[in-house]
Amino acid sequence: MGKPTGLVQGTLDLLILRTIQHEPKHGWAVAKRIQQVSNDVLKVQQGSLYPALYRLERDGWITGRWAATETGREAKFYSLTSAGRAHLQREVAAWERLSDAINLIIEEA
Amino acid sequence: MLMPYWFLRLWARLRVLFGGRRLEREFDAELQFHLDQQASEYRRQGMSSEEAVRAARAALGNVPLLREDVRAVWRWRWLDQLLQDVRCGTRTLTRSRGFTAMSVATIALAIGATTAIFSVVWGILLRPLPVAEPERLVRIVNIAYIGELVELRARSRTLDVAAYLPPDDRTLTGFDDPLRLSVVPVTGDLLTRLGRAPALGRGFGLDDERPGAEPSAILSDALWRQRFGADPATVGRTLLLGGVAHTVRGVMPPDFEFPSAGVDLWVPVTVDVTNRVGLWARTGYLVGRLHPGVTLDAATSEVRALGPQFGQLFPWRMPDGHGTDVGLRTWREDRLGEVRPMLLLLLGAVVAVWLIGTVNLTNLQQVRAAARRRELALRAALGAGRGRVVRQLLTESSLLSLFGGAIGVAIAYAGVPTLVALLPADVPRAAGIRVNGVVLCFAAAVSLVTALAAGTLPALRAARLGQNAALAGLRGTVGGASGRRLGIFVTAEIAAAVMLVISAALLARSLAVQVGVDVGFNADRLVAAEVAPSPVRHPNDAVRLDFYASLERRLRALSFVDGVGLSTVFQPFGAVGGGSVFRIEGRPNPATEGGEWPWADLRTAVNADYLRTLEVSIIAGRPFTEADVSGAQRVVLVSQRLAETWWPDGTAVGQRIAFPGSERDADPWRTVVGVVADVRWQGPASEGTTLYVPLAQHVGAIDAMTLIVRSSGDPTLVADSLQAVIASVDSETPVSRIRAVDDVMAQAVSRPRFTTKLVLGFAALGVVLGMLGVYGVVAYTGARQQRDIGIRLALGATRANVRAHFVRQALAFAGVGIVLGEIGAAVLMSSLSSLLFGVGPWDPVTFAAVPALLVVLATVAAWFPARRATALDPVAVLRAE
Structure with missing residues (x-):
């Protein structure tokens, strides 16, 4: 499976789902967006994005479709499926629980 | 896009299976697009064209490696997770040795017994019959005279009719000792109708039936090997059989046991149409082969029309209605119909044992899942979905089942020869019973069914427990009314045990009646021998x-x-x-x-x-x-x-x-x-x-x-x-078949004896497993209700009261099981009533005594764990909360 991304397992999935939550995006745009939003803190190597995208597609959370970009070139655009939307909500909830727990531990320590 | 979730997943998987290349091309196009985008961005930032392309590649990473990763996503995740589950399962199972040993032993016993009996059922009942197109071969019943054979041959438009006579002992001389051989006379076309031919030499023809035809014989493989040293030159030799020279025509293959094992020779029947008395006094067994395209019904109505006309043809007056009850029986029914009830009963008994074993296993896994609540909760908290947990638990129970199944197959492998040796001598096709590929497939299938049957419920429940516990913050007992489901376990086990014990008791009683029957003479110290x-x-x-x-x-x-x-x-x-x-x-x-x-x-x-x-x-x-x-x-x-x-x-x-x-x-x-x-x-x-x-x-x-x-x-x-x-x-x-008469008579009841022994064995196994099951269920319920028990005791209930409550609860479910078991036993034994002698399938003594016995056993089995459950200190339990 994917190489270590320097991220907590499952976090990259969450970021991807979140990124295409409102509009379909192609792979490059997803990568750029993740780097942008995180102010380049999360150094995601661009390539590691693709196995994750394909995994999410296989699991039915997202679906890819070839369409023309603004420049007229064909690119594969990824969008959330309805199952993916539900999955995202669960993932977000789980993430919040986990980060709360970690915060708690850090504060107590 | 409004495609159902399952459809998308399926589509994605099918694309990998059938569109691998297209998928790769698509991925390449996607990467190229990515590189171009990145490069044009770098160019906008001021890099030269070449630099930009190089930098874009660097940012993307190692492309071949990336491609491997993507492929792996498509192909290997299932296998990978399975391996992971297997590793994890093996680890967990080796850690809890007691549980594993208990489960594996239960499965091994259940699957071993089931597989052994199945190999017998397959070898005798289900294996293809050693004749060509058995579905077109029939026995003609209720007419038997050679004259009727001749008439049928002349008149039937639907059947080719052949016949064989009962075995007959004849003396073979010309060797050192005169030898008595079992000879079966057959019509010239019988082998052809069966679709069998000698392995060596040739078969008989219709000419051999004519009076005055040169006497000839076909040898069995066993006789050929034992007396003639498997010499191919035996064919063509002359044998002195009953003082008459017979030419050896051929040797049959070893699997040809017709009409039963132990026949040494086949000779042609002489059909002399001029000898009216001989023709109409001699009886045999009529065999028919349906013409191609003719149904059994069509042939039956034809022989039913012909049969009643035969009564007129006898040289003497036949009883009124002769030939009116003529009928056809399929070859399978004719050969195997008689042993079927016995084998079905054994199969039923062993399935009941398997059922009890599986219920025990379910209970064991349930107990364990409760004990592993914390581990499962942790998994759930770390993001394992419910499906993932279920899959992991099912992998564990599959591991148990496959391991237990493998031991079971070993047990069957070791036990089948003993079982075959125990089989009564008159059971057909016993020589072909072995643990073969079909039996192994059966064992594997039963193992998987066991894994799913015993594992699914506990796994689903455990996954839910785990998630609840995760939400509840890992603490607290998980109560809930699972008493009814556990009760169903008790009911199922008792029902199966009752069925087994009633069947065994009925068989044993019927055997006792058969052995005790006054045969009309004293067989003690009698030796009999055939003298010719x-x-x-x-x-x-x-x-x-x-x-x-x-x-x-x-x-x-x-x-x-x-x-x-x-x-x-x-x-x-x-x-x-x-x-x-x-x-x-x-x-x-x-x-x-x-x-x-x-x-x-x-x-x-x-x-x-x-x-x-x-x-x-x-x-x-x-x-x-x-x-x-x-x-x-x-x-x-x-x-x-x-x-x-x-x-x-x-x-x-x-x-x-x-x-x-x-x-x-x-x-x-x-x-x-x-x-x-x-x-x-x-x-x-x-x-x-x-x-x-x-x-x-x-x-x-x-x-x-x-x-x-x-x-x-x-x-x-x-x-x-x-x-x-x-x-x-x-x-x-020659003197042959010297035997003790009481041995021979004991052999006549060897089938009921065999059946009774096995069913008694299974019943004992079933009762032991069933009682272990009742013990386990009560123990589990007791352990889960520690707090309730504590409260009751604290509120003044005596331990005896609480114990009685547990025992009563178990007995209530056992009562339902007893009723169901009695109904099951009655249905089973009524349909197999041919196995009973002198005892009805509804024998009131048995139907009253067996439940009484099981109630006593179930009470004992429930009382011990109940005592353990109530032996707690209420204060300590309530404090722990």
Whole structure:
């Protein structure tokens, strides 16, 4: 499976789902967006994005479709499926629980 | 895009399967687009074209590696997770040894027993029959005369008809010792109709049936190997069989056991259409092959139309309605219909044991899942979805099942030869029973079914428990009313156990009745042997009678011989044929005037000492004496039931009867001089009506006879002296089948004995497993209700009260199980009632006693864990909360 991304397992999935939550995006745009939003803190190597995208597609959370970009070139655009939307909500909830727990531990320590 | 979730997943998977290349091209295009985008961005930031492309590649990373990763996503995740689960499962299972050992042992026992019985069922019942197109082969039942065979051959448009006769012992001479061989006469076309051919040489043709055809024989593989050293040149040799030279035509393949195992030779039946009496007096077994495209129904209606016409063709008057009940039976039914109930019962019993084992396993896994609540909660908290947890738990139970199944197969492998050795000798096709590929597939399938049946419920429940516990913050007991489901376990186990025990008890009772039946003579210390004086040295009946008389004299002179009997037919519990009709003086002759023929199960010619030797009691009149010789008044003895049926006023002695075929005699009548006890020749269930005539007044040839000796000596010594004495009278007379009569009769009940033994074994196993199950369920419930128990005790309930509550609860579910089990047993045994003798499938004693026994056992099984559950300190329990 994917190489270590320097991220907590499952976090990259969450970021991807979140990124295409409102509009379909192609792979490059997803990568750029993740780097942008995180102010380049999360150094995601661009390539590691693709196995994750394909995994999410296989699991039915997202679906890819070839369409023309603004420049007229064909690119594969990824969008959330309805199952993916539900999955995202669960993932977000789980993430919040986990980060709360970690915060708690850090504060107590 | 509004595609269902499952459809997307399926589509994605199918694309990998069928569109691998397109997928790769697509991925390449996607990467190229990515690189171009990145490069153009770098160019916008001021890099040169070349630099930009290089930097874009660097940012993307190692492309071949990336491609591998993507492929792996598509292909290997399932396998990968499976391996991960297997590793994890193995680790967990090796950590909890007690649980694993208990589960594996249960599965191994259940699957071992099931697989062993299945291999027997497969080998006998399900394996393809060793004939060509068995679905087109039929037995024609309720007509049996050779004349009818000839008529059917001429008239049937739907069937090709062949026949075989019952096995017949003949002497093979020309070797060092004369040898008695089992010979089956067959029509020339029988092998062709069966679709079998000799492995060596050739088969018979219709020409071989003609009177005057050169006598020929086909050897069995066993005879060919044992007597002829498997020499191919045996074909074409001449054998002296019953004093007649037979040419060896061929040798059958080893798997050809027809009509049963142990046949040495097949010879052609002679069908002489000019001999009307021979044609219409001789009976055999008729076999038909349906013409292509003809259905069983069509052929049945044809023979049903033809059958009743045959009655008119006999040279004598046949009973009214002869041939009206003719029918066809499929070959499978004919060969195997008789053993099917026994095998189905064994299969049912072993499935019941398997069921109990599986329920126990479910319970064990449930207990364990509860104990692992914390681990599962942790997994859930770390993001394992419910499906993932279920899959992991199912992998664990599959591991258990496959491991247990493997041990089970080993058990079956070791046990099947023993099982086959235990099989009664008259069970067909026993030689082909083995643990083969089909049996292994069956075992694997049963293992998987076991894994799913026992694992699914606990896994689903555990996954839910885990998630609940995750939300509840890992603490607290998880209560909830699972009592009912556990109760269903108890019900199922008790029901299966009741079915097993009732079946076993009914079989055992019926066996006891069969063994205890009064057969009409004393089989103790009787040794029987077949003697066949050589026809060359004993050309006529007078010489043969002399031979038997001197044999009797010399045997009687031996100190350890208490009596010597001689009989033309002596097959206790194994009689096939030998019955006879007769008519009574002063009553309508059924041959000319119609009406019912009086019938006796057996008619035999015996020496004067026979009845005394066998200890058959004389009820009225006198036994035979040495004075009943050929010139004297012709006499006959009838057995009790015959006397009661035909002379109900008790006047049998002094009446006269005649046998058909003696009409042309000057005086066909024989005087009844005595009434003797019935002897149940055909088995414990037969009526045993018998007619005896003195040997010296026998009509028809006296050829081979059975010699029956009662002696006080050691059976092997007796057998040796028998042979020595016979050799001293005539060295060329073969002696065969020397046997202890009580052994032979024990063999006749060997099938019920075998069935009873096995079902008793399964019942014992089922009861032990079932009670372990009840123990486990109560123990689990007790452990889960510690807090409730604590509260009750704290509120003043006595421990005895709480214990009684548990036992009552278990017994309530057991009660339902008992009712279901009784219904099941009644249904099972009614459908297999042919296995019962002297006991009804609804035998009230059994149906009352077995539940009582199980209630006692279940009470004990519930009481011990209940005591443990209530042995707690209420304060400590409540504090712990």
